[in-house]
Amino acid sequence: MNFRDFRYLIVVRLLMITAGLFGLIYYSYIELNYIRIFFIGLFIFFVVLELFYFINRSNKDTSNFLQAIIHNDFTIKYSSERKGKSFKQLYNTFNLVNKKFIAVSQREAGEFHYLTTLIQQLGVGIISFDTKGRVHLVNDSLKELLGKKELINLRSIRNISPELHDSLELLKGGESKVLKVSLVGKLYQLSINVSEFKLRQQDFKLVSIQDIKGELDENEMTAWQKLIRVLTHEIMNSVAPITSLSGTLNMMVGQSQTSGVPLTDQQLSSLHDGLDAIEHRSDGLMNFTEAYRSLTRVPLPNIKPVEGKLYFQRIISLFTPTLAGTQIRFDSQLPKGDFTLQIDPDLMEQVFINLLKNAKEAVSATEGHITLKVSQKVNGNGKAPSNIHNSASTGASAQVFNISIQDNGRGIPDEVADKIFIPFYTTKDTGSGVGLSLVKQIVLLHQGDISFQTDTTNGGTQFSVTI
Numbered sequence: 268m269n270f271r272d273f274r275y276l277i278v279v280r281l282l283m284i285t286a287g288l289f290g291l292i293y294y295s296y297i298e299l300n301y302i303r304i305f306f307i308g309l310f311i312f313f314v315v316l317e318l319f320y321f322i323n324r325s326n327k328d329t330s331n332f333l334q335a336i337i338h339n340d341f342t343i344k345y346s347s348e349r350k351g352k353s354f355k356q357l358y359n360t361f362n363l364v365n366k367k368f369i370a371v372s373q374r375e376a377g378e379f380h381y382l383t384t385l386i387q388q389l390g391v392g393i394i395s396f397d398t399k400g401r402v403h404l405v406n407d408s409l410k411e412l413l414g415k416k417e418l419i420n421l422r423s424i425r426n427i428s429p430e431l432h433d434s435l436e437l438l439k440g441g442e443s444k445v446l447k448v449s450l451v452g453k454l455y456q457l458s459i460n461v462s463e464f465k466l467r468q469q470d471f472k473l474v475s476i477q478d479i480k481g482e483l484d485e486n487e488m489t490a491w492q493k494l495i496r497v498l499t500h501e502i503m504n505s506v507a508p509i510t511s512l513s514g515t516l517n518m519m520v521g522q523s524q525t526s527g528v529p530l531t532d533q534q535l536s537s538l539h540d541g542l543d544a545i546e547h548r549s550d551g552l553m554n555f556t557e558a559y560r561s562l563t564r565v566p567l568p569n570i571k572p573v574e575g576k577l578y579f580q581r582i583i584s585l586f587t588p589t590l591a592g593t594q595i596r597f598d599s600q601l602p603k604g605d606f607t608l609q610i611d612p613d614l615m616e617q618v619f620i621n622l623l624k625n626a627k628e629a630v631s632a633t634e635g636h637i638t639l640k641v642s643q644k645v646n647g648n649g650k651a652p653s654n655i656h657n658s659a660s661t662g663a664s665a666q667v668f669n670i671s672i673q674d675n676g677r678g679i680p681d682e683v684a685d686k687i688f689i690p691f692y693t694t695k696d697t698g699s700g701v702g703l704s705l706v707k708q709i710v711l712l713h714q715g716d717i718s719f720q721t722d723t724t725n726g727g728t729q730f731s732v733t734i
Contacts, residue, residue, distance in 0.1 A: 568611035629676030
């Protein structure tokens with residue numbers, strides 16, 4: 268609306284009212300005329316009424332326009348016909364704003380449709396819900412997994428699986444969990460990942476749920492196959508010479524019995540050596556069996572608070588004497604302040620001593636360098652990583668420790684890097700191949716993580732344990 272036109276029309280009406288009032292006063296006090304007073308008064312009344320109508324019409328149209336925007340109703344069309352020139356520009360502006368909002372709404376609807384279609388195509392279950400448990404988005408993959416055609420509230424999931432429902436409610440943004448659960452009569456291993464976001468002043472959770480049972484079964488089968496190959500190799504290495512040698516000795520004794528000729532001193536010596544070799548190989552096979560039994564009988568950790576600085580100083584004191592007679596340099600880096608570990612001290616001592624022993628065997632006796640480093644990490648959200656258990660995380664921040672053991676040895680070749688944690692696999696001339704397998708098992712029982720990095724170009728390996 269042209270403001271000058273609007274102002275001009277208001278001024279004209281006010282002048283008409285003023286002229287009417289002047290006439291009313293004139294014919295009331297100067298030249299008394301009741302008929303003219305009546306018509307002038309009636310004129311003033313209609314002019315005032317029209318003025319209020321004129322002003323109210325623009326206010327009402329503006330109010331209706333704003334109310335329509337508040338309720339997302341952009342379908343109203345404003346016609347300027349027979350409304351006067353002063354309202355033509357106002358209504359044209361209203362219509363233009365409506366068109367802009369319609370374009371924005373269509374674009375948002377298109378983007379939402381695209382996002383919804385994309386989510387529906389995912390093979391991973393997706394669900395989004397607010398703090399009251401109302402489901403705002405769920406894809407077909409999750410509906411199929413749960414055996415439900417519709418999900419309106421998380422209570423529907425509770426009826427299917429209380430464990431899954433509780434996990435969805437309790438997990439916070441950035442956390443993840445692997446949950447074994449039975450759904451619709453079938454056992455699943457679900458990987459659950461949670462994100463949190465705020466939209467229009469409301470908090471939401473976005474959760475992805477994926478069945479990883481197939482991948483876990485495949486990995487388990489691969490691990491079993493590798494283990495069986497190693498077991499077969501070790502057993503065959505012991506049984507084959509025993510079988511061959513015992514057959515030879517049996518044939519020699521049989522020939523002596525058949526011919527009636529007693530064994531010569533040389534034959535008796537060969538028999539003695541053969542039986543000694545059989546006994547030696549049998550002892551080796553028994554030791555191998557004992558190592559296997561020890562690997563399968565690792566006790567559950569007795570986790571308790573341990574003063575970290577004293578604990579690692581004891582480990583350093585145990586390891587340092589083993590370097591006597593060598594020129595291997597051993598350094599340690601511990602946090603400056605006091606710190607507390609939540610571990611089974613005896614089991615974890617096996618881990619660190621084993622890793623240090625491996626580092627010693629990997630480096631040169633004259634130029635070797637081994638470093639033990641303990642560093643403390645605190646997540647920004649005050650929580651430990653979801654795959655790491657720390658019973659001391661009841662305070663303001665959860666303590667997570669990374670213990671690394673680095674050497675400048677020859678490194679681990681790529682071709683064996685994926686086998687070093689397999690039980691009984693070893694590249695050493697002596698040894699059972701149980702060490703690193705036992706190390707990993709103990710770390711996993713602490714719900715921690717172990718990894719390694721090796722520089723095959725320049726040499727050197729670093730093992731990292733996170734607890």
